[in-house]
Amino acid sequence: MGKITEILRDSSNDIWERILKHPFVVELFRGSLPPEKFRFYVIQDYNYLVTLTRCQAMIASKLEEPTVIRRILELALADVSTELENYNKLLNTLGLSLNDVIRARPAPTSTAYMNFLLTTCALGGPYEGLVAILPCYWTYLEIARYHEKELANNPVGIYRDWASVYLSPEYEGIVMDLRRIIDDTSDHLMHDISRLTSIFRQASIYEFMFWDMAYRMEQWAI
Secondary structure: OOOHHHHHHHHOHHHHHHHHOOHHHHHHHHOOOOHHHHHHHHHHHHHHHHHHHHHHHHHHHHOOOHHHHHHHHHHHHHHHHHHHHHHHHHHHHOOOOHHHHHHOOOOHHHHHHHHHHHHHHHHOOHHHHHHHHHHHHHHHHHHHHHOHHHHHOOOOHHHHHHHHHHHOHHHHHHHHHHHHHHHOOHHHHHHHHHHHHHHHHHHHHHHHHHHHHHHHOOOOOO
């Protein structure tokens, strides 16, 4: 039997294939994505990343092993210094202020995804929380690798700058470290593989829905 993260990944391969080929992702890496859709995405994703950081803090508070707690907190710090820092630089380029982003109302899908993560991390065990946040990290790495050749010819500088973060050794290190934390406890977690697979698959579905939400620039009906 393979490592638990490999089992989880295989369980959602059909969803990940759709993520890799979603029009938002394809057009972003080719440079043909309308700028207003990227702007909408950045606003939504910034708020999502703030929620993700809160989830990591909750996960760390439930762990007992000091070394694992340190690794999770280091992971959160690395995430802030890579993804959030990247977005802070993007805001000015997109004509946005931090207040604009914070005051924006999250779209329905974004709200549902954030609530799913918060609920899972608050009510579940720490490893359920880690499995819930894993698809977000891991899919971005796979997306960047899958479309790397197209990115080289992307005529839009802001898209190249955004995507290059996910091809960096630093980001790959974040993903691999998160996987190692989960895989290092595979023997302990394998008895609950059905529950973890369900969480991983649902989070993967939300990842697909997030891209779709951004492409449609989803709004509340009222």
